[in-house]
Amino acid sequence: MAILDNPFIQEDSKIPKYQQVINLIKSDIEKGIFTKGSRIPSINETSEDFYLSRDTVEKAYNKLREQGIIVSVPGKGYYVSCDHPHNKIRVLLVINKISAHKKLIVHAFIETLGEQAMVETFVHHYSAEKLARILEEHLGNYHYYAIIPCFKDHSERIREVMAQIPSDKLLLIDKDVEGLKGNYRVVCEDFENDTYQVLSSILKDIRKYQRIHFIFPGGSHYQPAILASFRRFCEDHHFEYDISHAFHGEPVRPGSLYLVIEENDLVEILKYCKNRGLSIGKEVGIISYNDTPVKEVLHDGITVISTDFKKMGESAARLLLEKRVEKIKNPFYLIHRSSL
DSSP: OOOEEEEEEEEOSSSSSHHHHHHHHHHHHTSSSTTTTTOOOOOHHHHHTTTTHHHHHHHHHHHHHTTTTTEEETTTTEEEEOOOTTEEEEEEEEEEEHHHHHHHHHHHHHHHHHEEEEEEEEEEEEEHHHHHHHHHOOOOOOEEEEEOOOSSSOOHHHHHHHTSSGGGGGEEESOOOOTSSSSOEEEOOOOOHHHHHHHHHHHHHHOOOOOOEEEEEOOTSSHHHHHHHHHHHHHTTTEEEEEEESSOOOOOOOEEEEOOOOOHHHHHHHHHHHHTOOOOOOTTTEEEOOHHHHHHHGGOEEEEEEEHHHHHHHHHHHHHHOOOOOOHHHHHHHOOOTTO
C-alpha cells in the first residue's frame, strides 16, 4: 500500500499534527493519488510511516469522516468517499458570543451559502487571545475566515491577531477594525451616523419628553461612535441628557426617555415603572437597541432601533459566493411601538 505523497510532518509547525495529516490526505485526493472508492492507509500504517501516535492519526481520520471525505468500512478499513474534498468553500466563522442576534447572523450566513460551503463555527468570547488560539490551530485550513470582531482586549492586539489572516481571505461581520491594513471584506453598521439618523426620524415623538437617559454599558467592545452620535443628536436639537453605564434603581421621573442597549437594564426600568405606576409610552418613554420577539409583545411593544441581522448574514455570504471584496453598510431601521 502506497503511503501519502508527502509523508513529512513538520514538528515545529503551529498547525497541529493531526491537522497536517488531514491536509496531506486531502492533497493526495486532489492530486488523484487516492480516488473515490479507493482504500487509504490504515491508522496503524499511517502512524508508523509518519512516526505519530495512533491517537493523533485516529483524530485526523475521525475529522475526515465528519467532513464526509472518507468512510469507515468495518473489517476492511477507510475509503475515500468524494472526488474533490476542496470543492466546497471552507469557512471558519468566529463569533463573539451566542445570542439571539448572533444566531440570526449565523443562520442567515450558513443558509445563504447553502450546499456550496462548509462552515465551522467557534466563539471567541470577546477575547483576542482566544481568537489567536483558534487561528493558531486552524489557520491555513480554510478558504475564508469570517469574524465578528467585538473584543474587550487592547485594539493593537486585535490588529496583530487579525493581521495573521491574509486580507483576501478575511471577512469582518458587524463591525470593522480600525487601523487594520489590507483589502478585505466587511459587512458592518455605520455606528457614527445610524443612531443620529434614526433618532432624527422620530424627533416629534422624542419632543414629548424633557430629558433623555442613555444607558450605555461600559466595556471597549461597545462602539464609542454610538455615544458620539447620541451626544450630537441631543446637542443639535437642544435636549437635556445624561449617560450612565447601568440602571441602578435611580428615580425615574415622568418626562424621561430611556435609550437602552442591554436587556437587563430594560427589564429593570420596566419593573421600576410598573412598581410605581408610571405609564410606559406616556409618562416614560423607552427605546431599546436590537429587536427580539419578546420586545414585540412586552408592555404592548417596545420601540426598537436595530440593524438588520438577517440581512447582515446574507450579505456576508454573498460576498464570498460572488468573490467580491467590498465594504458594505448594513441597513439600520426603527420599529415604532407603544413604549414611545
